[in-house]
Amino acid sequence: MLTNESLPDQMKVNGKQYHTIWPDTMNPAIIHCIDQRKLPFEFVTEQLTTAGQVCEAIRDMHLRGAPLIGVAAAFGIYLSALEHEKSPGIQQELIRTAGLLKAARPTAVNLKYAVDRQLAVVQGVQNPEKIISLLFTGAQNLLEEELENCRMIGKHGLEIIKKICRKKGNEEINILTHCNAGWLACIDYGTATAPIYLAHDEGIRVHVWVDETRPRNQGARLTAWELGQHGVKHTIIADNTGGHLMQHGMVDLVLVGSDRTTRNGDVANKIGTYLKALAAFDNGIPFYAALPSTSIDWNTDDGLSRIPIEVRDPDEVHYLEGMEDNMIRKIRITPAESTALNFGFDVTPARLITGLITEKGLCEASAEGLIALFSQK
């Protein structure tokens, strides 16, 4: 159950408490979500009532972030059951929907995790009403687990910040983050941002370098916006800037999320993460990836060769959206004749990662570290 304790103040939008996704309290056939595509310029929510809509919302990034798309996919399976309540082949339909949801985006493992878990919940169940009820509860459970995962990631990550804080004699701490591993990528708190929010709330002076994160600018658009909503001091920088800042002692800690972490600790995250890891390593700056265990791929042990990297529409490089005279406009920023290529993620090898922050605690980015922490695996 969602309790007041698990819903802190921070996840408010213009004073009103929000999650990124939630079932309608009156009509459980409606799933609401924040349509993140217009942020920070407009705050829009959307109603999802079919699995097809969920697929589209994931594929077209109305919602994004490994933990969030996992939860959305879980609700997608539930909506599919509602749609096919009267069909004799409801189980077949769920399997078909599961395939579509898994294929919506290739890199994060959370889609597969969530969808497989939902299918397992209803395996062998014949009664459609029972299936629907189990899938709704299953999706809600995953939502609440992901929320709690982020809260615990925040708690464990806070210790890293506190340690640096003591070392710096309570001076301001500069944390660099890439893309949005904030609450908008999760349900609440975020992964990489959770320790930052907690530190801020404890009165620790944190300042965040927000990588713009081209081409979709999730840093400039989403991370800056959510840090601003919560009153966390931050500065947007071009993705090119982080190395220079690290060379000049202007970064104390790098905190990023992870779309897929392999068994051996390689981290697939938003394209460009690898470059920041190289710079952190070159300058002796701690580099942590924060992730719930739902984004660990226990079956893969070489991120570089084994994780499928999404190639997205080149128009995301060619065109950019922003505001002019209170209107959202989309402009072309490249020569009309030029082509572009748009990889969504890259893989940071475990050797460059200081550690992983999970809901179970901190560990080394290695098979030994992960297995010791998640001993049940």
Next chain:
Amino acid sequence: MLTNESLPDQMKVNGKQYHTIWPDTMNPAIIHCIDQRKLPFEFVTEQLTTAGQVCEAIRDMHLRGAPLIGVAAAFGIYLSALEHEKSPGIQQELIRTAGLLKAARPTAVNLKYAVDRQLAVVQGVQNPEKIISLLFTGAQNLLEEELENCRMIGKHGLEIIKKICRKKGNEEINILTHCNAGWLACIDYGTATAPIYLAHDEGIRVHVWVDETRPRNQGARLTAWELGQHGVKHTIIADNTGGHLMQHGMVDLVLVGSDRTTRNGDVANKIGTYLKALAAFDNGIPFYAALPSTSIDWNTDDGLSRIPIEVRDPDEVHYLEGMEDNMIRKIRITPAESTALNFGFDVTPARLITGLITEKGLCEASAEGLIALFSQK
């Protein structure tokens, strides 16, 4: 003199031959330049008739690139002499102008080089007409030297490309470049692009990965445009992408320019260059900086601590210009409340650089390498 041999076909714009800057053939009191701010959307030239206009053109980046701003500054001193032809304190005025021109942008050493050289040319000369004539010739000489420097950089750099070509069995060669070290940054040919143009003209199959180069997008706007004008195959990528490409064998060579190279081989270049050098080093990919000796700072031997790094207007991060419905529009791409920081350059330590390509040939990025090549220093 400009001969046909030194003006190849490539530097044409819509079929007409251009340099980036040139004195009017009828009225030598007018210096023309390409105003690069509207490229690739509009091709505009501008007339400079005062030293103040030259200062502004350098500061506001109507023209940019270390070699080009050096030549522009040399013409600036000449225009100052024209303006103060009747003043008894003409030499004082030139010194004042020299100070303004040097201060227009801090990182490239070419401003200082060009301005000091012009002052030396007229030192002790009293006759204003003589001063004007010497300064005009001085600026023209620098222009022609920079043109020849780029041609020679092209020739020497071509050997690197040919070597890779042989190794790859004449397969397509993928070259990554950052920012614009093209002919638009110079007079003709470019520095990093010169070997690419020459290779292309020799029928070697080259493909260029063009780093967009936020925040001013000189890669997407200028490099892509000039490569396109010359018919060189290229693909624009977000600055975040190069590391991933290098991890996957999709880059054979990195070629960048340099705004200032220290005596020991450190290279200050457009912000983000350091990150690409780290990735090239991590993946064993050759990383070369191409530069005329006019951008070598023989008096500095620690780039990281000694080269002043320009901090530019944060609005270059907040706003972006592009086309919508055939109109150039400027949109805000960040939350209204967020701040931004905009460093223009970073320093790549010599240890990450495979070699330097200069007009005198290739050398190691080290004091030994540079001194051996330029033994007169």
